[in-house]
Amino acid sequence: MNEALSNLGNENRSFPPSKEFAAQANAKPDIYEMADKDYLAFWGRQASNLYWHRKWDQVLDWQSPFAKWFVGGKLNASYNAVDRHVLEGRGDRVAFLFEGEPGDSRQITYSQLLIEVKKCANALAQLGIRSGDRVAIYMPMIPEAAIAMLACARVGAAHSVVFGGFSADSLLARIQDADASLVITADGGFRKGGALALKAIVDEALKGKTHVKNVLVVRRTGQEVAFSDRDIWWHDLVDKQSSDHEAQAFDSEHPLFILYTSGTTAKPKGISHTTGGYLTQASFTHRVVFDLKPEKDIYWCTADVGWITGHSYVVYGPLINGATQVIYEGTPDTPHKGRIFEIIEKYGVTILYTAPTLIRTWMKWGDEHPNRFNLKSLRLLGSVGEPINPEAWIWYRKVIGSDNCPIVDTWWQTETGAIMISPLPGITATKPGSAMRALPGISVKVVDNEAREVGNGGGGYLVIDRPWPSMLRGIWGEPERYKQTYWSRFDGLYFAGDGAKLDNDGALWLLGRVDDVMNVSGHRISTTEVESALVSHASIAEAAVVGAKDEITGQAIVAFVILRGGVAADKDLEQSLKSHVTKEIGAIARPRQIMVVSELPKTRSGKIMRRLLRDVAENRAVGDATTLADPNVMKLISEGLKSEKRED
Numbered sequence: 013m014n015e016a017l018s019n020l021g022n023e024n025r026s027f028p029p030s031k032e033f034a035a036q037a038n039a040k041p042d043i044y045e046m047a048d049k050d051y052l053a054f055w056g057r058q059a060s061n062l063y064w065h066r067k068w069d070q071v072l073d074w075q076s077p078f079a080k081w082f083v084g085g086k087l088n089a090s091y092n093a094v095d096r097h098v099l100e101g102r103g104d105r106v107a108f109l110f111e112g113e114p115g116d117s118r119q120i121t122y123s124q125l126l127i128e129v130k131k132c133a134n135a136l137a138q139l140g141i142r143s144g145d146r147v148a149i150y151m152p153m154i155p156e157a158a159i160a161m162l163a164c165a166r167v168g169a170a171h172s173v174v175f176g177g178f179s180a181d182s183l184l185a186r187i188q189d190a191d192a193s194l195v196i197t198a199d200g201g202f203r204k205g206g207a208l209a210l211k212a213i214v215d216e217a218l219k220g221k222t223h224v225k226n227v228l229v230v231r232r233t234g235q236e237v238a239f240s241d242r243d244i245w246w247h248d249l250v251d252k253q254s255s256d257h258e259a260q261a262f263d264s265e266h267p268l269f270i271l272y273t274s275g276t277t278a279k280p281k282g283i284s285h286t287t288g289g290y291l292t293q294a295s296f297t298h299r300v301v302f303d304l305k306p307e308k309d310i311y312w313c314t315a316d317v318g319w320i321t322g323h324s325y326v327v328y329g330p331l332i333n334g335a336t337q338v339i340y341e342g343t344p345d346t347p348h349k350g351r352i353f354e355i356i357e358k359y360g361v362t363i364l365y366t367a368p369t370l371i372r373t374w375m376k377w378g379d380e381h382p383n384r385f386n387l388k389s390l391r392l393l394g395s396v397g398e399p400i401n402p403e404a405w406i407w408y409r410k411v412i413g414s415d416n417c418p419i420v421d422t423w424w425q426t427e428t429g430a431i432m433i434s435p436l437p438g439i440t441a442t443k444p445g446s447a448m449r450a451l452p453g454i455s456v457k458v459v460d461n462e463a464r465e466v467g468n469g470g471g472g473y474l475v476i477d478r479p480w481p482s483m484l485r486g487i488w489g490e491p492e493r494y495k496q497t498y499w500s501r502f503d504g505l506y507f508a509g510d511g512a513k514l515d516n517d518g519a520l521w522l523l524g525r526v527d528d529v530m531n532v533s534g535h536r537i538s539t540t541e542v543e544s545a546l547v548s549h550a551s552i553a554e555a556a557v558v559g560a561k562d563e564i565t566g567q568a569i570v571a572f573v574i575l576r577g578g579v580a581a582d583k584d585l586e587q588s589l590k591s592h593v594t595k596e597i598g599a600i601a602r603p604r605q606i607m608v609v610s611e612l613p614k615t616r617s618g619k620i621m622r623r624l625l626r627d628v629a630e631n632r633a634v635g636d637a638t639t640l641a642d643p644n645v646m647k648l649i650s651e652g653l654k655s656e657k658r659e660d
């Protein structure tokens with residue numbers, strides 16, 4: 013486990029909620045007790061906040077590890093997110109306050125959003141998209157990304173959003189795996205002051221074999237794009253559609269989306285989510301964890317729709333709850349390092365949900381940037397994606413939150429669909445760095461190797477011992493892999509892949525991944541995926557990749573490579589390998605550092621001992637190496653690296 017994180021759990025400062033916050037909070041302390049009494053009835057009550065075209069007959073059908081929630085119920089996700097607000101008289105409320113990176117902005121009310129979603133749904137139907145189809149979405153953070161997702165949901169097609177930072181190869185693999193028949197994209201998006209091409213990457217990806225019939229293209233940057241018969245401009249097709257479209261009701265278990273995430277193998281997993289349970293937990297958690305007051309709050313989650321946080325806490329959760337929210341296209345330092353704070357001031361943002369990596373980046377940039385802007389509108393702060401170190405937590409609270417905003421550190425995963433562990437603002441006294449406890453209706457445990465619960469003060473593996481509404485329903489096309497990955501480590505328990513500890517007061521501390529998954533800037537990347545990208549380079553014979561502690565990104569990718577015979581390690585090699593990984597997977601997987609070695613530490617069964625490489629990558633004394641097949645390997649590696657440094 014990451015050394016930096018071993019300090020977690022020793023922090024005992026506690027921040028109780030203020031009386032004022034508690035008095036107005038959406039969640040009241042008895043919520044835990046109510047949920048404990050009968051958790052199925054509890055989730056049934058939460059589901060009743062959605063609009064159901066037909067009510068369910070049964071809350072849960074659990075054939076471990078396969079769950080069906082709200083069995084027999086029928087609903088439409090897009091109807092719940094949009095139509096309902098307009099029909100109930102909230103059409104003039106702003107849904108999106110869009111801020112483009114170059115400074116352009118758009119406000120979209122719920123009524124306008126409904127028109128756009130209906131037109132887009134009609135366009136999808138015209139392109140032959142039907143219930144049960146899959147649509148790949150590869151977009152910048154612009155309102156059309158959410159419109160496209162909602163239009164898919166409206167017609168019953170599952171969307172598969174692929175983050176705009178992924179390469180053509182990664183996009184192709186995802187299009188192929190889900191067998192998508194349509195891609196929705198944009199010419200490009202504005203990032204870091206320039207126009208980043210997206211359509212060109214789609215064109216590159218579609219040179220591979222797919223069943224994609226059309227590519228629907230939003231004009232965002234105006235940059236030049238190649239156009240073929242397959243391609244259609246959004247403004248030519250969507251804008252001309254009728255704004256009448258009746259949302260059809262789908263089964264509660266109808267597929268809503270697939271979202272790919274890295275596992276411990278080279279092949280990403282298509283995490284499958286369905287409708288009723290997912291929407292129930294996404295909207296419930298959004299209401300209680302962020303204490304949303306839809307008439308008053310200006311909510312901002314900085315995640316991209318390409319990640320699960322963007323699905324649950326930009327699109328479905330907030331829209332179902334009728335929130336007014338900011339979405340921002342660009343990077344936090346464009347055109348200046350105070351951009352996020354400037355936007356908070358401009359719109360009077362009250363709730364901010366972001367990631368520790370950005371918080372630590374702000375700390376590094378200096379307090380003068382937030383201090384230049386009025387952040388007094390903020391009343392609640394959230395964190396997600398990786399453990400937040402106590403220093404960053406305290407800084408977030410003081411400098412961004414003026415010392416009077418509750419902080420919710422929310423633990424969850426692409427697989428869990430919605431928040432599972434988090435303080436409830438107004439109820440929980442929070443400790444900096446701890447996600448505190450499971451939400452009402454959710455049950456998690458920390459267990460040892462034999463699945464025995466550890467007591468307070470103990471550490472082990474985080475497991476979930478009861479089904480939850482927004483749980484993944486499987487891995488797209490791979491039912492066995494679903495069982496194997498999540499349900500085989502401990503009998504009858506969902507194993508999340510995270511280490512955790514309970515402190516003496518029973519508060520939960522997440523300690524990072526215990527498997528071969530790295531967490532870089534809150535994004536999951538598998539070591540094997542990067543290794544296989546490296547060995548696909550002509551110069552590389554073997555590669556081992558580890559996540560090493562990094563002050564800003566949490567972990568950074570460090571690769572150890574063995575060159576093929578006859579290849580010399582010149583100074584261009586490192587650059588060439590880094591570019592190769594970027595091309596194969598995307599910029600998020602670009603290694604920070606690549607070290608050429610002559611051997612890799614392996615056990616007798618051939619498994620790479622990443623722990624030892626991590627010691628090297630983090631400049632520590634190398635730990636116990638007695639299980640190595642060749643005990644001298646680590647010495648060779650360390651000496652090799654030292655002489656390499658001297659040559660530099």
Ligand code: WTA
Pocket residue numbers: 273319320321395396397398399400421422423424425426427447508509510522523524525531534535536
């Ligand atoms: C990590 C993101 C500690 C964890 C929503 C998990 C966290 C993985 C936290 C899921 C947190 C997420 N504290 N660790 N508050 N939130 N993680 O699928 O290792 O992109 O397993 O979902 O991120 O990442 P994913």
